Amino acid sequence: MLDAIQQLGRATLDFFERLGRGHLFLMQVLVSVPATLLRPRLVLRQMHSVGVLTLLIIVVSGLFVGMVMGLQGYNTLVDFGAEDSLGVLVALSLVRELGPVVTALLFAGRAGSALSAEIGLMKATEQLSGMEMMAVDPVRRVIAPRFLSAFLSMPLLAAIFSAIGVYGGWFIGVSLLGVDDGAFWSQMQDKVDLHGDVYNGVIKSVVFGFVVGWIALFEGYDAVPTAEGVSRATTQTVVHSALAVLGLDFVLTALMFGD
Amino acid sequence: MNSRTLEIGVGLFVAAGLAALFMLAMQVSNLASLGGDADSYTVTAGFENIGGLKVRSPVTVSGVRVGRVSAIDYDTTAYEAVVTLSIDSTYNAFPNDTSASIFTAGLLGEQYIALDPGGAMENLGEGSRIRLTQSALVMEQIIGQFLYSMAAKNEEKTSEE
Numbered sequence: 492m493l494d495a496i497q498q499l500g501r502a503t504l505d506f507f508e509r510l511g512r513g514h515l516f517l518m519q520v521l522v523s524v525p526a527t528l529l530r531p532r533l534v535l536r537q538m539h540s541v542g543v544l545t546l547l548i549i550v551v552s553g554l555f556v557g558m559v560m561g562l563q564g565y566n567t568l569v570d571f572g573a574e575d576s577l578g579v580l581v582a583l584s585l586v587r588e589l590g591p592v593v594t595a596l597l598f599a600g601r602a603g604s605a606l607s608a609e610i611g612l613m614k615a616t617e618q619l620s621g622m623e624m625m626a627v628d629p630v631r632r633v634i635a636p637r638f639l640s641a642f643l644s645m646p647l648l649a650a651i652f653s654a655i656g657v658y659g660g661w662f663i664g665v666s667l668l669g670v671d672d673g674a675f676w677s678q679m680q681d682k683v684d685l686h687g688d689v690y691n692g693v694i695k696s697v698v699f700g701f702v703v704g705w706i707a708l709f710e711g712y713d714a715v716p717t718a719e720g721v722s723r724a725t726t727q728t729v730v731h732s733a734l735a736v737l738g739l740d741f742v743l744t745a746l747m748f749g750d
Numbered sequence: 751m752n753s754r755t756l757e758i759g760v761g762l763f764v765a766a767g768l769a770a771l772f773m774l775a776m777q778v779s780n781l782a783s784l785g786g787d788a789d790s791y792t793v794t795a796g797f798e799n800i801g802g803l804k805v806r807s808p809v810t811v812s813g814v815r816v817g818r819v820s821a822i823d824y825d826t827t828a829y830e831a832v833v834t835l836s837i838d839s840t841y842n843a844f845p846n847d848t849s850a851s852i853f854t855a856g857l858l859g860e861q862y863i864a865l866d867p868g869g870a871m872e873n874l875g876e877g878s879r880i881r882l883t884q885s886a887l888v889m890e891q892i893i894g895q896f897l898y899s900m901a902a903k904n905e906e907k908t909s910e911e
Contacts, residue, residue: 535760543759546766582778647767654770657778676777685779693771 513709516630520708523628523635533636534643541602541637542644546651548601549594553652556589557581557659564660565668577670578679581660582653586683586692587748590653592740595699598645599732603707606637607728610711611721619712634712638704645700646693653692691747698739703732789839791876792820795850796830801861801886803852808862809835816841819863835863835880845870849882861886 527534564580610633613619619629657679664670683689707728714724800822809817817837825832835850847868854861865880874880 535757538760538763539756543763546763586774586778644763647764647770650767650770650774654773654778657774679778683779685775689774689779692774 516709517705519630520635520638523631524639526631527635527639534639537636537640541640545601548597549648549652550655553655554659557656558663561660561663565664574670575674576678577664578675579682582657582679582683585653585656586688591649591692591695591699594649594652595703595736596733599703599729603703603728603732604725606707607711607725611714611724615716615721634708638708641704642700646696649696695743699736702735706732790836791839792834792836793874793878793880795833795880795883797883797885798830799885800831801852801888803861810862811865844874846872846874850880851884852886
């Protein structure tokens with residue numbers, strides 16, 4: 492009985508200790524970010540592996556999500572004779588929700604897990620300690636450029652996802668199902684608000700980029716330096732990122748569109 | 751991978767991202783049709799009932815959009831809704847006896863304000879008030895009136911017999 496209570500207590504303390512370490516880690520990273528800006532080459536290299544290599548999956552998923560939205564939306568709207576509103580439906584769902592959220596989930600799966608595994612392996616092979624021995628701050632040299640590139644790539648990827656998705660919906664709706672081209676775009680332009688919808692979508696994707704980057708790098712940095720620890724860190728990155736993104740999305744949606 | 755292809759890749763990625771943002775702003779949302787507030791003037795109109803009119807609903811003349819609803823308030827002394835219309839200043843020659851009515855686009859569409867120019871010599875200007883207004887048609891009221899008149903007719907018929 493006492494053992495069970497002790498375990499509960501230890502689990503709670505461990506949880507808070509880890510939470511505290513996570514926040515200290517974030518502080519350390521944020522403090523190192525200005526110094527990283529002086530070395531854009533490091534960020535550039537990471538932008539390539541985090542952003543450019545994620546581009547393909549984002550483009551393909553965006554296209555298919557937009558096409559599915561076009562098909563499903565058309566089938567529902569045509570019952571009410573409102574198929575001209577297809578553009579509004581596709582654009583609003585992509586810009587407000589699907590763009591930022593699906594991009595963040597894919598980003599966590601493609602780039603976040605890679606970051607965790609990379610950092611975790613660096614720790615397991617004692618490269619990070621090696622850097623410290625040479626008086627190179629690993630947070631400044633390794634972590635901060637990766638964090639910055641994740642933070643910068645997410646909004647761009649989300650915007651590409653939404654734009655491609657709108658064209659996917661347009662292709663299905665206008666080219667294949669015969670929705671009027673003019674009505675598709677003009678209703679969309681009439682109903683989608685730049686500030687209310689597009690900006691808020693971008694804000695969401697910035698927040699998600701921040702959170703996914705933080706979780707991925709912290710999981711890697713805090714991993715148990717064994718093969719098992721690294722695999723665990725990679726898995727946890729994807730799980731925790733997905734939960735954080737979906738939970739935060741609800742909060743952000745309630746704040747932005749709740750009135 | 752050599753540094754040049756890497757840089758080109760990142761450059762293309764950032765350019766594509768910015769192009770997508772630009773496309774979302776210009777093509778998908780209403781940036782192109784917004785217009786600044788600087789080149790518009792506001793007039794007010796009082797309505798008994800505005801139905802489902804909202805801020806940013808369109809203001810049209812003969813079906814052409816000339817402005818938007820910029821504010822909706824309630825006047826507690828006159829007991830009516832006061833709607834502020836922001837009209838593009840290229841359309842600055844409406845007679846001051848222009849009337850405003852609230853219509854519905856389609857059967858279930860959104861509501862908008864239609865202006866109908868009158869014949870007065872003086873024009874509406876900044877801060878003028880539109881005197882002649884027609885309230886929104888509320889579906890329940892119309893159905894209610896219809897049922898009432900049907901019942902009245904039936905009563906007449908039965909009393910004639």
